[in-house]
Amino acid sequence: VKDSTSGKSYLHGAAIGGGTTTNPNIVPVHTYKANRMGETPFILLSGLFGFSGFEVETGTSFFADPAAVSAHTNSIKVNTYYQNIHKRNSIDGNGMPIISTVHIGSKWNNAAWNGKQMLYGDGDGILFSSLAGAMDVAGHEMTHGVISKTANLTYQGESGAINESLADIFGALSEMHSHGLTSPSEWEMGEDIYTPNVPGDGGLRSMSNPKSKKLSAAYGLKDNAYPDHYEDRYLGELDKGGVHINSSINNKAAYLISEGGEHHGVKVTGITRSKTEKIFYRSLTNYLVPSSGFKEMRAAAIQSARDLYPDRNGAPSAETKAVIAAYDAIGVP
Numbered sequence: 623v624k625d626s627t628s629g630k631s632y633l634h635g636a637a638i639g640g641g642t643t644t645n646p647n648i649v650p651v652h653t654y655k656a657n658r659m660g661e662t663p664f665i666l667l668s669g670l671f672g673f674s675g676f677e678v679e680t681g682t683s684f685f686a687d688p689a690a691v692s693a694h695t696n697s698i699k700v701n702t703y704y705q706n707i708h709k710r711n712s713i714d715g716n717g718m719p720i721i722s723t724v725h726i727g728s729k730w731n732n733a734a735w736n737g738k739q740m741l742y743g744d745g746d747g748i749l750f751s752s753l754a755g756a757m758d759v760a761g762h763e764m765t766h767g768v769i770s771k772t773a774n775l776t777y778q779g780e781s782g783a784i785n786e787s788l789a790d791i792f793g794a795l796s797e798m799h800s801h802g803l804t805s806p807s808e809w810e811m812g813e814d815i816y817t818p819n820v821p822g823d824g825g826l827r828s829m830s831n832p833k834s835k836k837l838s839a840a841y842g843l844k845d846n847a848y849p850d851h852y853e854d855r856y857l858g859e860l861d862k863g864g865v866h867i868n869s870s871i872n873n874k875a876a877y878l879i880s881e882g883g884e885h886h887g888v889k890v891t892g893i894t895r896s897k898t899e900k901i902f903y904r905s906l907t908n909y910l911v912p913s914s915g916f917k918e919m920r921a922a923a924i925q926s927a928r929d930l931y932p933d934r935n936g937a938p939s940a941e942t943k944a945v946i947a948a949y950d951a952i953g954v955p
């Protein structure tokens with residue numbers, strides 16, 4: 623089948639019938655189109671052959687629906703990332719089924735995690751093409767699932783911005799892990815599906831240079847740039863207190879920790895993506911709690927770095943130094 627994004631063809635094996643695999647590493651992945659009245663989903667469970675199972679509507683061919691194929695393929699890639707890199711078996715760490723539904727709403731320019739599954743809009747073809755087509759979107763939404771099973775960060779204000787930022791961080795890093803860091807545009811969010819008619823304009827948000835993007839009119843703050851420093855954080859009520867706005871401040875810290883750079887006069891020596899993702903995953907699963915904001919995010923990341931890359935004869939490791947410098951650089955005390 624053709625994946626609508628990469629254009630690559632995938633062979634999706636499927637065994638008709640029930641039965642769950644005994645292999646804990648195979649997680650049934652269900653992808654189906656939004657159910658129209660009267661059609662019942664027909665389950666193809668193919669865990670036995672190392673493929674993931676998927677669910678399609680009776681009479682509607684999964685194979686003819688690029689959005690369903692993309693949502694399914696991206697779910698597998700993100701799940702593989704969490705299993706291989708963080709030793710986490712699916713969203714709950716316990717092999718729970720990963721369910722996606724595509725064609726949500728009409729020309730919906732969004733995707734979401736509804737507490738149980740991922741939902742994808744088709745986009746309006748101007749702002750977005752089908753959001754199921756981007757792996758970093760799948761990684762973003764699936765990470766909301768992981769967050770809900772771990773720190774469960776409250777989705778508003780500062781904790782909501784950290785929630786959104788971690789969703790972007792693991793969305794981007796899982797995509798880079800799977801596709802390789804082909805270009806700096808991988809530190810953009812949604813670059814594969816954002817403004818399909820405008821080539822080369824990156825994604826909806828930039829982690830490497832948040833200010834390079836203007837806030838969308840949706841937040842009623844047209845022409846404001848995304849912030850890249852805590853002093854420039856948005857303090858209003860729009861967007862649940864700016865969860866998609868202030869997330870860029872923490873995104874910048876993650877970018878600096880991984881890639882290094884100089885920001886607001888502070889120099890950070892990067893420690894690479896593979897160490898950065900370990901520090902944030904440990905922060906998420908060991909230290910952050912529902913009310914955690916920027917200050918607690920800084921402390922959790924520093925502690926996680928110390929745990930993973932211990933001080934040597936009383937001096938912080940290079941990894942810990944990078945985390946401290948990055949949070950200094952974005953102005954989080």
Ligand SMILES: CCCCC[C@H](S)C(=O)N[C@@H](Cc1ccccc1)C(=O)N[C@@H](C)C(=O)O
Pocket residue numbers: 731732733734735758759762763766793811812825826840866
């Ligand atoms: C239903 C209510 C809104 C849910 C918001 C979801 S979690 C979300 O954050 N979606 C992402 C989708 C995305 C991800 C990566 C790249 C591009 C787009 C998001 O950023 N949504 C923006 C458009 C928003 O909701 O403001």
Ligand SMILES: [Zn+2]
Pocket residue numbers: 762766786789
């Ligand atoms: Zn989100």
